[in-house]
Amino acid sequence: MNFLEQRIMKDGVVKEGNVLKVDSFLNHQMxxxxxxxxxxxxxxxxxxxxxxxxLTIEASGIAIAYAVANEFxxxxxxxxxxKSINLEGEMYVAEVESFTHKNRNNVIVSxxxxxxxxxxxxxxxxxxNGCALQGLISITxxxxxxxEGLGIAIEKGFQIGGRVIRNLGYRLESLAIVDAMDHTxxxxxxxxx
Amino acid sequence: MNFLEQRIMKDGVVKEGNVLKVDSFLNHQMxxxxxxxxxxxxxxxxxxxxxxxxLTIEASGIAIAYAVANEFxxxxxxxxxxKSINLEGEMYVAEVESFTHKNRNNVIVSxxxxxxxxxxxxxxxxxxNGCALQGLISITxxxxxxxEGLGIAIEKGFQIGGRVIRNLGYRLESLAIVDAMDHTxxxxxxxxx
Numbered sequence: 594m595n596f597l598e599q600r601i602m603k604d605g606v607v608k609e610g611n612v613l614k615v616d617s618f619l620n621h622q623m624x625x626x627x628x629x630x631x632x633x634x635x636x637x638x639x640x641x642x643x644x645x646x647x648l649t650i651e652a653s654g655i656a657i658a659y660a661v662a663n664e665f666x667x668x669x670x671x672x673x674x675x676k677s678i679n680l681e682g683e684m685y686v687a688e689v690e691s692f693t694h695k696n697r698n699n700v701i702v703s704x705x706x707x708x709x710x711x712x713x714x715x716x717x718x719x720x721x722n723g724c725a726l727q728g729l730i731s732i733t734x735x736x737x738x739x740x741e742g743l744g745i746a747i748e749k750g751f752q753i754g755g756r757v758i759r760n761l762g763y764r765l766e767s768l769a770i771v772d773a774m775d776h777t778x779x780x781x782x783x784x785x786x
Numbered sequence: 787m788n789f790l791e792q793r794i795m796k797d798g799v800v801k802e803g804n805v806l807k808v809d810s811f812l813n814h815q816m817x818x819x820x821x822x823x824x825x826x827x828x829x830x831x832x833x834x835x836x837x838x839x840x841l842t843i844e845a846s847g848i849a850i851a852y853a854v855a856n857e858f859x860x861x862x863x864x865x866x867x868x869k870s871i872n873l874e875g876e877m878y879v880a881e882v883e884s885f886t887h888k889n890r891n892n893v894i895v896s897x898x899x900x901x902x903x904x905x906x907x908x909x910x911x912x913x914x915n916g917c918a919l920q921g922l923i924s925i926t927x928x929x930x931x932x933x934e935g936l937g938i939a940i941e942k943g944f945q946i947g948g949r950v951i952r953n954l955g956y957r958l959e960s961l962a963i964v965d966a967m968d969h970t971x972x973x974x975x976x977x978x979x
Binding site: 616617621622623624625626628629651652655656659660662663666667668669670671673702703705706 | 809810814815816817818819821822844845848849852853855856859860861862863864866895896898899
């Protein structure tokens with residue numbers, strides 16, 4: 594097991610309905626040392642790519658994007674979620690439909706901060722059905738920029754998001770892929786990578 | 787002028803209606819080196835305080851909180867904004883009314899992540915009328931924890947938030963206090979500190 598899988602085993606909580614709570618260290622309270630380690634690990638895995646910008650979506654992706662951008666020494670950009678589109682200034686907008694909640698959200702990035710010269714590493718804390726990631730890919734492509742890869746802390750391997758993105762030909766690295774969880778025992782099965 | 791004031795002069799844009807756009811380096815695209823410097827500066831200013839936790843509110847506060855928590859080597863917690871209260875688990879909730887938008891929002895933190903032993907440094911990117919900060923103070927006090935201070939990147943000195951918080955006796959440090967802006971000339975007047 595790698596450092597993140599070990600931490601999930603130690604402090605993650607499995608709840609009914611395939612819910613994995615990691616809010617004590619990843620997405621409500623944040624362990625900054627762990628974030629730094631995640632940043633270093635993604636830097637190691639994507640060291641061969643000419644990354645010019647790290648892109649994520651608010652809110653919990655911001656800390657991971659910060660850690661990764663710090664290692665690459667490039668700016669980070671976070672996309673905003675909005676029901677309505679504020680057209681003040683020109684924005685890239687991707688409308689994404691949530692598989693889980695069935696609602697629609699706009700994912701928005703100002704055109705000032707992504708352009709055709711950019712080589713983008715997209716990162717986020719969680720990947721389940723991948724709606725948010727699809728929006729970030731769509732926005733990057735709209736800008737004419739290159740998606741150099743996607744880095745995810747925790748992928749739910751039993752949901753569809755990871756497979757879709759790999760099928761589309763993108764390089765997706767997930768630090769921990771959860772293939773199964775049992776809330777009665779608390780057991781978590783990680784995919785061997 | 788300090789490093790942040792210099793950066794605001796260089797890359798900030800003054801718009802009509804006392805709007806200061808700093809989205810190219812602080813709250814949409816983020817300059818990670820600048821964030822690191824902000825983290826070091828707040829660590830220097832609050833070095834005499836026994837900080838155990840850094841608290842902020844989603845979304846743009848997260849990067850600053852990360853940088854500050856990294857310097858203090860303590861966890862960070864970000865409060866969530868919500869129209870509705872999800873009571874799954876016990877939450878500290880502060881209802882804050884926006885002075886600007888007149889709407890109400892709940893500021894929410896899980897009770898697991900703040901307790902009476904905590905010494906909290908509250909940070910955020912902007913302070914105008916201070917509604918969000920008032921919510922974060924209220925939540926910290928509800929937890930029985932100690933507010934050790936508040937660190938703000940940019941304070942709008944011509945709005946009421948900073949004065950209210952200082953009048954209440956809290957130690958508030960703002961790296962840049964904008965006392966006046968002129969969108970016709972682009973001129974920005976910083977308060978001498």
